[in-house]
Amino acid sequence: MAGSLVAGVDSSTQSTKVVLCRAEDGAVVAQASAPHPGGTECHPGHWWNALREVREVLERADAVAVAAQQHGMVALDGAGEAVRPALLWNDTRSAPQARALVAELGGAESWAGRTGSVPVASFTVTKLRWMAENEPGNARRTERVMLPHDWLTLRLGAPEPVTDRGDASGTGYWSPASGAYLPDLLRAALGHDAEPPRVAGPGERVGETAWGAALGPGTGDNMGAALGLGLRPGDVVVSIGTSGTAFAVSGEPAADPSGLVAGFADATGRFLPLVCTLNAARILSAAAAMTGATLAELSALALAAEPGAGGVTLLPYLDGERTPDRPGATGVLAGLTTANATRENVARAAVEALLCSLADAVDHLAAQGVRPRRTLLIGGGARSAAVRTLAPAIFGTPVTVPEPAEYVALGAARQAAWALAGTPGPPAWPAPPATEHATEHAAEHASDRAGPDVRARYAALRDSAPQIRGGFP
Numbered sequence: 001m002a003g004s005l006v007a008g009v010d011s012s013t014q015s016t017k018v019v020l021c022r023a024e025d026g027a028v029v030a031q032a033s034a035p036h037p038g039g040t041e042c043h044p045g046h047w048w049n050a051l052r053e054v055r056e057v058l059e060r061a062d063a064v065a066v067a068a069q070q071h072g073m074v075a076l077d078g079a080g081e082a083v084r085p086a087l088l089w090n091d092t093r094s095a096p097q098a099r100a101l102v103a104e105l106g107g108a109e110s111w112a113g114r115t116g117s118v119p120v121a122s123f124t125v126t127k128l129r130w131m132a133e134n135e136p137g138n139a140r141r142t143e144r145v146m147l148p149h150d151w152l153t154l155r156l157g158a159p160e161p162v163t164d165r166g167d168a169s170g171t172g173y174w175s176p177a178s179g180a181y182l183p184d185l186l187r188a189a190l191g192h193d194a195e196p197p198r199v200a201g202p203g204e205r206v207g208e209t210a211w212g213a214a215l216g217p218g219t220g221d222n223m224g225a226a227l228g229l230g231l232r233p234g235d236v237v238v239s240i241g242t243s244g245t246a247f248a249v250s251g252e253p254a255a256d257p258s259g260l261v262a263g264f265a266d267a268t269g270r271f272l273p274l275v276c277t278l279n280a281a282r283i284l285s286a287a288a289a290m291t292g293a294t295l296a297e298l299s300a301l302a303l304a305a306e307p308g309a310g311g312v313t314l315l316p317y318l319d320g321e322r323t324p325d326r327p328g329a330t331g332v333l334a335g336l337t338t339a340n341a342t343r344e345n346v347a348r349a350a351v352e353a354l355l356c357s358l359a360d361a362v363d364h365l366a367a368q369g370v371r372p373r374r375t376l377l378i379g380g381g382a383r384s385a386a387v388r389t390l391a392p393a394i395f396g397t398p399v400t401v402p403e404p405a406e407y408v409a410l411g412a413a414r415q416a417a418w419a420l421a422g423t424p425g426p427p428a429w430p431a432p433p434a435t436e437h438a439t440e441h442a443a444e445h446a447s448d449r450a451g452p453d454v455r456a457r458y459a460a461l462r463d464s465a466p467q468i469r470g471g472f473p
């Protein structure tokens with residue numbers, strides 16, 4: 001291990017990122033990134049091309065593991081070719097199929113008990129049903145179903161299709177509690193059997209790359225972040241990437257029949273109850289576009305406004321929403337008057353909306369018994385000073401912000417080091433440096449006592465008139 005280098009890949013919605021680390025302590029020696037095409041479906045070849053763009057960094061590694069966006073449906077024919085572009089986690093077209101599957105196969109309680117989650121349009125199983133109904137030829141040709149990280153791991157050199165507990169738990173046809181596939185659910189969705197990848201053990205060495213590096217099993221991106229941060233019970237992570245997520249590690253599987261909390265597995269043999277929103281960092285980029293500002297200017301505008309944005313409230317369901325389950329929703333900007341219609345208030349309302357939506361997510365975790373002792377804020381959106389400053393007041397707790405870094409890719413690198421070492425557990429890399437943000441700091445920005453009022457106004461808009469709810473009837 002001493003002197004070895006390990007690479008972790010984060011193949012997420014918007015881009016591929018790779019970090020190259022020293023195996024013994026995780027110190028980053030190089031990193032690179034390459035963009036993905038936009039949209040909610042993507043030919044897997046684009047992920048491979050992005051990975052090739054960062055290969056100078058990747059191929060220096062003695063071990064590699066890939067973490068990637070969860071849930072994406074990679075349907076392969078008998079020759080291993082994709083029958084269609086992968087449908088991604090943020091594609092909501094399978095919302096009616098999600099509802100039908102839940103109703104047909106025992107209801108929400110049964111799904112939560114069997115799979116840990118009640119599937120919504122993000123889950124692979126609902127995408128398979130969509131394909132069976134809308135593209136029967138593609139469904140008939142499908143012999144294997146994989147996820148983005150499985151597919152990349154196979155291309156990198158795994159001798160057989162392989163996945164891990166974390167990513168398998170987002171399919172909707174694998175049980176985190178028993179560790180077994182549920183082939184009846186896959187069959188009911190696709191219309192016939194198809195072979196899912198073998199579920200490797202945490203830290204297992206699953207193969208070797210073309211340049212002779214050991215391959216770790218990889219995982220889903222949120223499980224990667226949990227491993228990169230070295231999460232302990234009592235830590236709740238709020239991640240602001242393309243998706244917004246709130247999650248915690250747990251020794252027990254979750255099964256929430258309300259469907260708000262997904263009962264995923266993690267990458268170490270434990271569990272990862274998680275709430276995911278469809279709208280997160282892009283709320284800020286949309287507000288930046290609306291106000292003609294850069295992201296840094298948007299942050300400054302938001303901090304220049306009063307708490308509560310002068311009465312302007314944003315419901316940020318710009319791309320539909322997953323939590324709450326409103327796949328057909330659109331965003332709503334409410335409370336505008338000639339007096340308050342300023343760029344500052346619109347910027348502030350966007351940051352407040354993002355944080356209120358994620359505070360709801362943390363509440364859903366708490367309702368399932370997760371007791372947060374510490375809230376950690378990560379992801380691209382946590383680079384915004386306004387987000388960091390306003391978060392304690394809206395969450396009602398101090399917030400810990402680990403230094404900005406690619407925690408998903410770091411978690412994959414840590415898993416690669418684990419596979420290389422062949423030890424029972426992952427290497428003990430030091431925790432990242434972090435800054436603490438408390439409501440007292442926020443008081444300097446006149447935000448301290450506004451949190452409850454802002455959340456109440458947000459909740460009223462969220463729960464208001466059905467015509468803006470945008471769910472399917």
Ligand SMILES: Nc1ncnc2c1ncn2[C@@H]1O[C@H](COP(=O)(O)OP(=O)(O)O)[C@@H](O)[C@H]1O
Nearest residue numbers: 012013014015241242281295379380381383384
């Ligand atoms: N300083 C910033 N302020 C606000 N948003 C930011 C900032 N830096 C990056 N972002 C946003 O973060 C997102 C990328 O975050 P990341 O966690 O890498 O997401 P993903 O893993 O889904 O690709 C992009 O939408 C980007 O616009």
Ligand SMILES: O=C(CO)[C@@H](O)[C@H](O)COP(=O)(O)O
Nearest residue numbers: 012013069070089241242243
């Ligand atoms: O669907 C989920 C979690 O259930 C998302 O968190 C995806 O895993 C996409 O992640 P990012 O690209 O936003 O990191």
